Amino acid sequence: MPIPFLASLYFNGYPPWMPEPYRLLKYATAFSAVTLTKWYSSGRHNPAERNMHGRVVLITGGTSGIGAVAAYELARRGAQVVLLTRTPPSDSYVVEYVEDLRARTGNHMVYAEQVDLADLHSVRRFATRWIDNAPPRRLDMIVLCAATMVPPGGRRVETAEGVEVTWMVNFLANFHLLGILSPAIRAQPFDRDVRIVVATCSSYISSPRLDDPLKGADWTPQKAYAQSKLALMVFAKAYQKHLDAYKRPDELPMNAKVVLVDPGYARTPGTRRWLTRGSLWGLLVYLIFYFFSWLLLKSPYMASQSLLYAMMDGSVVRRPGGRLIKECMDVDCARKDVDDEEVAKKLWESSDQLIERVEKQQALKRAKEKREEKRREEEAKRAAQVEEIDSLIGAIKKGKAKENQKKGAKKGKAAGNNAK
Numbered sequence: 001m002p003i004p005f006l007a008s009l010y011f012n013g014y015p016p017w018m019p020e021p022y023r024l025l026k027y028a029t030a031f032s033a034v035t036l037t038k039w040y041s042s043g044r045h046n047p048a049e050r051n052m053h054g055r056v057v058l059i060t061g062g063t064s065g066i067g068a069v070a071a072y073e074l075a076r077r078g079a080q081v082v083l084l085t086r087t088p089p090s091d092s093y094v095v096e097y098v099e100d101l102r103a104r105t106g107n108h109m110v111y112a113e114q115v116d117l118a119d120l121h122s123v124r125r126f127a128t129r130w131i132d133n134a135p136p137r138r139l140d141m142i143v144l145c146a147a148t149m150v151p152p153g154g155r156r157v158e159t160a161e162g163v164e165v166t167w168m169v170n171f172l173a174n175f176h177l178l179g180i181l182s183p184a185i186r187a188q189p190f191d192r193d194v195r196i197v198v199a200t201c202s203s204y205i206s207s208p209r210l211d212d213p214l215k216g217a218d219w220t221p222q223k224a225y226a227q228s229k230l231a232l233m234v235f236a237k238a239y240q241k242h243l244d245a246y247k248r249p250d251e252l253p254m255n256a257k258v259v260l261v262d263p264g265y266a267r268t269p270g271t272r273r274w275l276t277r278g279s280l281w282g283l284l285v286y287l288i289f290y291f292f293s294w295l296l297l298k299s300p301y302m303a304s305q306s307l308l309y310a311m312m313d314g315s316v317v318r319r320p321g322g323r324l325i326k327e328c329m330d331v332d333c334a335r336k337d338v339d340d341e342e343v344a345k346k347l348w349e350s351s352d353q354l355i356e357r358v359e360k361q362q363a364l365k366r367a368k369e370k371r372e373e374k375r376r377e378e379e380a381k382r383a384a385q386v387e388e389i390d391s392l393i394g395a396i397k398k399g400k401a402k403e404n405q406k407k408g409a410k411k412g413k414a415a416g417n418n419a420k
Contacts, residue, residue, distance in 0.1 A: 004125050010371070034295065043327045050312035053078030056138045060084045060117065060174075061146030065268030066199070069304040070143060074311070075105040084115040084126070084146075117146055118159045118172035120355060121362055127180035136187035141311065143197045144174050148219040149270060151278035159352055161358050164214075165222050166221070170228035175351050185244050193317050194256040196239070197310045200324075202262055204230040205334045210347055231347055233324075233333070236260050238344035240322040257321035259310040261365055264326070266303035267293055274388055342415040 008015070057074050061067035062083040075081045081101075085094050089112040101110050130137060148169040150157055157165045163172060178185075180197065187192050207226035208214065214223055240258040248254065265271060275293070276282030286293065309328040310316065316323075323330050337343050400404040 006123060035077060038295055040335075041298065042302045043298055043376075044305060045302075046312065046328055048309050048313040048328075050314070052312075053327060054080065054284050055140035056080045056082070057141040057143060058082050058139070059082060059143040060146060061199075062143075063094070064144075064272060065144070065306065066263055066266060066300050066304045067145030069300045070099065070145060070311075072105065073304065073308055074297070075107040075110050076145075078107060078141075079105075080109040080110075081114045083110070085112050086114070086116045086118075095282055103275065103287055109347065115177070117169045119175055119193070120161060120163075120173070120358055123173050123176045123367075124180060124359070131181065133182045134185055138192075139181075139184050139194065140179070140192060141146070141195045141197065142181070142185075143199075143307070143311070144177075145199045145307070147199070147201075149225045149274055151273055151276075152221055152278060154221055156219050156224075163354070164219075166223065166224040166228050167231075170225070170353070171231040171235065172351060174232060174330050178239060181244070185243065186254070188354040190248065190250060190252040190253065192255060192301065195311065195316060196256065196258045196306060197237075197283045198232060198236045198258065198260050199307065200233050200236075200260050200262055202230045202264075202326075202334075204233055204338075207335075209337065210234065210343055216322055227235055230335070230338070233260055233338050234340075234344050235351075237339055238324045238341075240320075243321070255317070257316055259316055259321065260324040260330075261306050261310045262324065262326040263303040263306050264298050266294075266298040266300055268303070285327060289367055334376055 052074055056077075057079050059067060059071055059074070059081060062071035062081070063085060069085060071081055083098070085091075087094055089095070089098075094112050095145045098110055098112050102108050113126055113254060114122065121248075130287050146169065150166060159165050159168050161168075185194060185196070203222075203226040206222075208218075208223055208232040210227065210231055214220075214227060237260075243256045243258070244255050246254055247349065248306075270284065272283075276286045304326050306328050310325050322331055325331070
């Protein structure tokens with residue numbers, strides 16, 4: 001078949017059904033360009049593999065986006081996955097999500113615990129409950145995937161505790177969580193591979209300096225998000241040094257490693273909210289030009305490959321912690337202040353002070369609310385007692401009135417008989 005076809009092309013020229021060579025070349029070039037662009041923007045696959053059976057993993061942001069894929073891959077490999085969710089485990093969505101994850105992976109060791117990263121008290125309540133155990137609970141990995149962002153053009157939003165929400169969720173809650181869980185991490189046996197995987201973003205490169213807090217007109221959603229990611233990276237590096245400085249009772253080296261991961265830009269709910277500016281018109285534009293999002297942004301599965309590499313690669317244990325991984329390989333940080341010890345010290349101290357101040361204020365507020373609730377309960381109890389006494393007095397009065405009526409009727413009847 002090929003030989004007669006080529007001979008026909010040579011002697012008779014192109015058949016009428018065959019496109020012109022120029023047009024064919026044009027289509028082939030366009031198709032190749034799209035294919036290569038998609039291949040390049042999708043990133044690398046995770047080349048590492050690891051048996052996760054029996055390992056205990058705490059993960060934030062495990063119900064959507066990249067975190068959901070990471071949670072699925074961990075559960076599929078047999079890990080005991082504890083999803084730290086904003087809503088309580090009894091919430092219908094969380095119940096359904098956990099059941100679905102168990103069914104898809106065949107792993108029933110998937111649970112949910114409530115940790116609202118916008119509430120320092122919620123973080124403390126979970127972390128203290130986790131470490132309040134003897135002997136210490138097993139903990140193999142902490143994966144911090146949760147993040148939030150205010151859409152472009154949005155206004156500054158504060159949590160109920162008065163902290164800017166981006167700074168709170170992306171940095172301060174993680175700082176608080178790891179700070180309280182430090183005893184549980186340090187208490188793990190030496191032969192246990194303990195990893196703290198921290199998801200970051202390349203937006204930290206454009207962040208303002210950490211010693212220049214955003215206030216007033218300087219605050220924008222972009223700057224707030226970038227600064228929170230820079231602070232998270234500085235803290236992660238400092239936290240590795242904090243773990244390394246600990247002297248184990250058995251005098252063996254510290255076995256916990258902190259790994260920073262930049263998964264890249266992906267088609268996650270957070271990115272979609274950012275691109276659409278949180279509006280319906282923005283969503284319409286996003287859907288119209290969805291091809292470009294598909295072409296240039298990673299899928300959540302491909303974006304999770306660097307996270308999975310950080311969780312499974314064997315070299316993580318053998319090499320120093322605090323490394324940055326992107327596209328399943330080590331890369332250098334683009335800013336020197338990420339490794340600046342003075343910057344890290346100031347950030348650590350200011351964060352501790354902020355948490356202490358906020359928690360004191362909230363403790364006083366909760367105590368006041370508790371007193372008010374107790375006072376209302378006592379008032380309600382007294383009101384119920386007064387109402388009960390009043391009803392009892394009313395019943396007695398009615399009884400006496402009826403008795404007096406009966407006596408009056410008897411006296412009237414007796415008087416009538418005497419008159420007769």
